[in-house]
Amino acid sequence: MTAADATGSDEAEYRLAHLRDRLADDEVGELGLRIELHGSHVTVRGTVPSEERRAAVERIVAEVMDGLKVHTDIVLADDRPPTWAEDLP
Amino acid sequence: MIRVAAVGDIHLGPDSRGLLRPAFATLDELADVLLLAGDLTRHGTPEEAAVVGEEVGGLPVPVIAVLGNHDYDAGRPEEVTRILASHGVQVLERSSTAVRVDGTLVGVAGTKGFGGGFAGRSAGEFGEPEMKAFVRHSRECADGLRTALDRLAAEGCDLRIALTHFAPVPDTLAGEPTEIHPFLGSYLLAEAIDGAGADLALHGHAHLGTERGLTACGVRVRNVAQPVIGRAFAVYRLHPPVG
Numbered sequence: 417m418t419a420a421d422a423t424g425s426d427e428a429e430y431r432l433a434h435l436r437d438r439l440a441d442d443e444v445g446e447l448g449l450r451i452e453l454h455g456s457h458v459t460v461r462g463t464v465p466s467e468e469r470r471a472a473v474e475r476i477v478a479e480v481m482d483g484l485k486v487h488t489d490i491v492l493a494d495d496r497p498p499t500w501a502e503d504l505p
Numbered sequence: 506m507i508r509v510a511a512v513g514d515i516h517l518g519p520d521s522r523g524l525l526r527p528a529f530a531t532l533d534e535l536a537d538v539l540l541l542a543g544d545l546t547r548h549g550t551p552e553e554a555a556v557v558g559e560e561v562g563g564l565p566v567p568v569i570a571v572l573g574n575h576d577y578d579a580g581r582p583e584e585v586t587r588i589l590a591s592h593g594v595q596v597l598e599r600s601s602t603a604v605r606v607d608g609t610l611v612g613v614a615g616t617k618g619f620g621g622g623f624a625g626r627s628a629g630e631f632g633e634p635e636m637k638a639f640v641r642h643s644r645e646c647a648d649g650l651r652t653a654l655d656r657l658a659a660e661g662c663d664l665r666i667a668l669t670h671f672a673p674v675p676d677t678l679a680g681e682p683t684e685i686h687p688f689l690g691s692y693l694l695a696e697a698i699d700g701a702g703a704d705l706a707l708h709g710h711a712h713l714g715t716e717r718g719l720t721a722c723g724v725r726v727r728n729v730a731q732p733v734i735g736r737a738f739a740v741y742r743l744h745p746p747v748g
């Protein structure tokens with residue numbers, strides 16, 4: 417197999433691995449997202465603290481996984497106090 | 506009855522200043538102590554630590570924390586600890602502290618902890634120096650936790666809480682890919698908690714995990730990573746033993 421054959425899904429797998437490093441190292445510092453490759457589709461889900469962080473994650477994913485279909489389901493953390501407490505008898 | 510508020514993995518930075526303060530300001534009505542289970546910052550820079558300090562500084566309840574792996578990323582954990590301390594946060598690492606709440610002495614033993622995996626599927630202190638160093642760090646964190654819990658027992662604490670960033674059990678990792686469990690926690694922490702005894706074990710780190718678990722000897726474990734608890738903090742009511 418030549419280097420030129422190393423394209424398509426294999427190459428996408430490596431890009432996915434590098435995406436994780438990029439998200440950890442970059443200003444977003446996000447390690448807690450679940451990112452998966454499904455053929456030519458990439459899914460990203462998890463929780464981030466702010467709208468800015470979500471936009472940054474979406475921007476980086478689109479950049480690194482360019483050419484693949486990216487689907488995101490990133491929710492914002494709920495910063496409200498709890499309405500109940502768990503009793504531990 | 507003691508009300509323990511806890512949260513981990515808040516990952517604050519300059520753009521999140523003031524985000525959690527409104528919720529923390531309600532703590533005097535909801536809890537007696539606030540415990541922070543690490544990953545308070547994104548990269549552990551002094552600027553980020555200052556934001557955390559401002560969010561939790563001057564609260565009406567004691568604030569006790571451990572650091573997480575993110576808080577070590579910039580290589581300045583001592584500075585992060587100093588900045589948090591200057592805002593009144595007590596940062597534990599293989600150490601303990603006790604607070605008295607209405608006559609009940611509540612002890613908290615803390616360590617960041619580390620990975621290595623869970624019983625039967627864990628890394629051993631064997632082979633290359635890098636591998637030995639990895640597992641040794643995990644063991645030293647666990648040993649420090651056990652010593653700290655033992656110390657709290659000797660000091661006569663009515664309730665003892667183990668506070669870590671990494672997970673002591675795999676129960677609370679459900680939802681995380683099993684392949685990464687060895688990077689999320691270590692059975693050594695659970696062994697230390699069961700060996701010394703505790704009334705509750707709190708951890709963070711596993712954003713995609715679940716809230717509730719149990720050690721082999723029945724100590725309740727709660728994953729308080731903010732994405733898991735789905736609110737600014739969780740509150741647990743503990744009851745000191747009678748008599």
